[in-house]
Amino acid sequence: MNTIIGRSEEQKILNRLLASGRPELIAVYGRRRVGKTYLIRALFKKEMVFEMSGIHDAALTDQLRNFSIALGKAIASPAPLAPPDNWIQAFAYLDQYLLDLLDGSRPAVLFFDEFPWIHTPRSNFLQAFDHWWNSSATKRPNLKVIICGSAASWMIDKIINNKSGLHNRVTQRIRLLPFTLGETRAYLHYLGAALDPYQLLQLYMAVGGIPYYLQTVLPGESAVQIIDRLCFDKDGVLRKEFDNLYQSLFVNAQQHEKVVRALSQKGKGLTRDEIIATCGLTSGGTTSKLLRELEESGFITPYVPFGKNTNDSIYKLSDEYSMFYLKFIEGAKATGSGSWLRKGHTPAYKSWSGFAFEAVCLKHVAQVKKALGIEGVFTEASGWRYQPLKGNAEKGTQIDLLIDRQDHCINICEMKFSEDVFVIDKNYAGDLDHKVNTFRRITRTRKTLFLTLITTYGVQPNVHTTGRVMAEVTMDALFL
Template sequence: MKEIIGRIEEKKILEQTLKSNEAQLLAVYGRRRVGKTYLIRESYRKHIIFEFSGVHNATLKDQLSNFRNTLAELMRLPIPPAIPSGWTEAFQMLKNYAEPLLNANKGIIFLDEFPWLSSAKSGFLPAFEFFWNSWGTKQNNLIFVICGSAASWMIQKVVNNKGGLHNRITKKIRLLPFTLAETAEYLKYNHVNLDHYQIVQLYMALGGIPQYLKEILPGQSAAQNIDRICFTKDGALQNEFNNLYQSLFAEADKHIAIVRALSAKHAGLTRKEIIKTCGLSTGGTASLLLEELTESGFISAYLPFEKNSRDSIYKLSDEYSRFYLKFIDSNRASGAGTWLKLSAAPAWRSWSGTAFESVCLKHTKEIKAALGIAGVYTEESVWRYVPGNDQPGAQIDLLFDRQDFCISICEMKFSNSTFTIDKAYATELQRKQDVFRNKTKTSKTIFMVMISTFGTTDNSYKTSLIQNDIKVEALFK
């Protein structure tokens, strides 16, 4: 069996299902390319008795034909049976095939891209509900895995199903992209030896998506790899953006409009601001679009300090989407060497700062550990104050409101050397802290935290303002 990098908690869940003496219905979901299929195949390789994947936008007849052919091949039938008339008959064929195998041993049935099988008027979901409730639940040796990249569909139609599958899911896994530590481990496994600074650059452009990271070649710098993957004629990710969204969402143009709007606003947008910017209706449409993008991992909702969920600020959290919209989508230049030029321009230096902040927001667990507050109850928040005509504003992209009556305000800076706080930036930091205290009326102790690639230069400004100095290596632990 190939090695499975990371996925510690997910592997525990899969091992638990194997040890169960009852039928298991496992739902696995997460955005495309994140490694769902690989995880299931490699974890259950010895036990899979049937594996089938839906095809995007295929007709019902084609899906049923593919299903029939897969079964016929497994059963080594010289002449395939007739194509089933519908999914009820198809599942009866699966039952007849699987039942003798399950009588003797533990067996896994794996349906991949489950949402693609449930096309309009296909009758797939009702047929599956009947199949599972009438037969599957009685098979103590059966683990049935349903997997899908359309995460919101999986949540609504399967996990939170109000019909025949209500409360039938025994285990669920939402598979997220690799962390920085997992990314480093994965690259090392593929004989790619890069330091933390280089890996962070890759992460800011590609994210922790295993399928993207598979394209990284040994012996090339982060810039060389990004150049080849994203800007050359045959680069794997040059045209990934539209394919990615079109394969996941029926009305992908609306989802892309939201992603574009958030890409242009680093500080994020509220629901009302998104509706206004994208020209959406104020009813359930906007809520559904935001839920689908959130569940699929493209955007994230952040709770403002001392506010409730209605005031959530949405930010673009998919690294590749942010990178594509900034440097690939509107860039006329392409071909080898394009990124090597772009990455030396001022636009990259400005963009890298916001991209690094997004990476830090995904590693708050590691930041808390570096601060020594891993065991302290904290609430993570963002905060912003929009000023009047004569008042200064302020924005905080990450703060920890701690149970020990302290608040840690985090500043995140990406640079190619140690970061130096000069007089102007020191004034900005002090003003931000003063505005925050004044507007929130907090009486808690405020600690300023600097998170940077190589640490912060010791000088009088750092000594007077910064209580905690965290280097990027802490995010890899």
């Protein structure tokens, strides 16, 4: 059996569905390279009785021929099968195979990978599939049908929110996210790569927790060497990944890239109106769909500001690789060995590392809560921005992470990446006081405020920390 690293919650759900004793239609989606196919194949290796993967940008005849090849493999046909004429006929063939195969005594898994790619224009694939599911598959209590796709928005619109034959037919949806820091450490350990937390954090900030990227890590390399080889070498697997990443997921991907590029320039994020103005978009359903597609695919994340609603969301770029590519790889004059080492002491690196560390922390709020000892307390995580009216000389401020607690407390979190123990000086202490005091004054909150520092190696105690910093979280806690 293939080893599965992490994915503990997903494995629990899938194993429960496997033993449910009823037909299951399971939709698994997530961005490209995140490990969807590996998870299903590894977990259901023994139960898999049919597997087909859609072909990107292929014609109907090629998809049908692909189906016949997949069915031929399933039945171990000694000779090639004739392709069906259409999808209605294809599912009739599949039904005949299942009729001969299934006796109802054990679960059987059918896996349709890259499901959106199978539904080519005017192919009627989706109509044939929902007819087959409703008229035949639902009569087989041991049948588990898994449909999987990287085009997350298509999976949401066409399958999960289907208004016709598949309406409310999906019994379980699973959105597979990139590895957390803890899962990344476990995966690299499995690959034989031993990196300390700081090295792991550096690597994660550049390429994220995408298993396909991480599997190229070689034992004995430092984070700098890994990033150099993957991103700056002539044949590095991530040097040109960005060119294919969005094109393979979205129709009219230029608009999606335009939004990603705009957010890469604004580490503090942009509102919907600011995105529209910056990217020259229209205010309407098209923009809402575009933002939803990027969000569902894991490239951007909306954060609802404290005391506001979803209409006031601030969008941030949350894909580490995209952020890194647009900052350092695209248009890089220096490439080859040592490129990343040379950039590690530049102002651009310091600016990027600050925002990249914040993005990682925002993905690991559950770990931050655990480190603070409040994992059992109901909380709402949000950000907050105060921008004075024009003409007002007052200084604005922004807080990227607030943990609003049911026990009448709020953790105001500041996230700082540094190569050593972080030192608060007089100027930064003044900035911290301004944040806390402005937040209390503008929001008029009566809750107790705890200024919390999330850093790599902790905070150096001095006159500016005493009575000001109420809680600390180090990078080690993010791996929990």
